[in-house]
Amino acid sequence: MEAVGSLSAMKALARDRRRSGLTIGLVPTMGCLHEGHLSLVRESKARADVTVVSVFVNPAQFGPNEDFRRYPRDLAKDTAVLERAGADALFHPSAAEVYPPGYRTYAEVTGLQDRLCGRSRPGHFRGVVTVVLKLFEIVRPDLAFFGAKDAQQALIVRRMAADLDLDVEIVTCPIVREPDGLALSSRNAYLGPEERKAALALSTGLRWAERAVAAGERDAARLAAGVRAVLEAEPLARIDYVEAVDPETLEPVAEVRGEVLLALAAFIGPTRLIDNVRLRA
Numbered sequence: 124m125e126a127v128g129s130l131s132a133m134k135a136l137a138r139d140r141r142r143s144g145l146t147i148g149l150v151p152t153m154g155c156l157h158e159g160h161l162s163l164v165r166e167s168k169a170r171a172d173v174t175v176v177s178v179f180v181n182p183a184q185f186g187p188n189e190d191f192r193r194y195p196r197d198l199a200k201d202t203a204v205l206e207r208a209g210a211d212a213l214f215h216p217s218a219a220e221v222y223p224p225g226y227r228t229y230a231e232v233t234g235l236q237d238r239l240c241g242r243s244r245p246g247h248f249r250g251v252v253t254v255v256l257k258l259f260e261i262v263r264p265d266l267a268f269f270g271a272k273d274a275q276q277a278l279i280v281r282r283m284a285a286d287l288d289l290d291v292e293i294v295t296c297p298i299v300r301e302p303d304g305l306a307l308s309s310r311n312a313y314l315g316p317e318e319r320k321a322a323l324a325l326s327t328g329l330r331w332a333e334r335a336v337a338a339g340e341r342d343a344a345r346l347a348a349g350v351r352a353v354l355e356a357e358p359l360a361r362i363d364y365v366e367a368v369d370p371e372t373l374e375p376v377a378e379v380r381g382e383v384l385l386a387l388a389a390f391i392g393p394t395r396l397i398d399n400v401r402l403r404a
């Protein structure tokens with residue numbers, strides 16, 4: 124595996140592979156890699172000739188009171204994990220090169236960026252879209268892989284790629300969970316033992332909703348209220364939002380008809396976690 128730190132070296136590597144007629148898959152990450160990321164790497168290896176994984180903790184997507192400084196970073200471990208996973212290249216640019224002094228250009232996906240997580244994290248998706256667009260421009264991938272846990276992010280990136288006529292296929296891969304149901308997230312590393320147990324309330328609530336739909340419940344407000352009740356029963360949990368929305372527009376829905384995205388965010392102690400499920404009537 125080649126580890127590449129500079130934008131020019133990454134562009135040169137990608138250009139070389141393209142000239143050899145190889146397709147490129149990009150897995151954008153912020154590092155602290157777990158099985159969820161590795162499922163994206165595996166999908167990329169299955170679908171593209173060359174798999175590039177970017178590791179960049181993007182300052183532009185963190186709010187002033189968020190965890191940018193303490194976000195877990197371990198490039199040596201990530202490098203070893205990616206070697207074992209068979210990635211072809213690791214791209215780990217510096218913030219100074221991605222956002223040099225005088226940097227002023229940002230991309231936005233209006234509307235979609237302001238719903239769900241965007242409401243409590245203003246500017247977050249502007250930061251995500253900007254860095255993803257930059258990564259697309261540097262690597263010029265044929266395919267790019269995103270996890271379904273970040274459903275809003277995947278939708279917004281897909282919208283951006285369509286709106287800007289980008290020549291990249293956005294692939295969304297299923298959520299990977301611990302055996303007990305907790306969705307994998309780099310932020311799970313923040314959880315102490317009691318918080319780890321409490322965090323199960325997220326997936327437990329969503330599973331309750333799935334069972335309720337299977338039993339015939341169609342009322343979105345009652346489903347969201349049921350999930351809230353599961354979270355409210357957990358003393359360490361504080362709800363940010365629980366919403367049943369149209370998976371394409373993120374507009375709230377009144378009932379489950381076709382496919383509905385039931386998405387939530389909750390604080391477990393100081394750690395904000397997200398999870399979601401697709402409900403199908």
Ligand code: PAF
Pocket residue numbers: 151152153179181184251254255273276
């Ligand atoms: O999902 C993430 O890890 C980040 O939001 C991404 C897509 C790598 C952009 O910084």
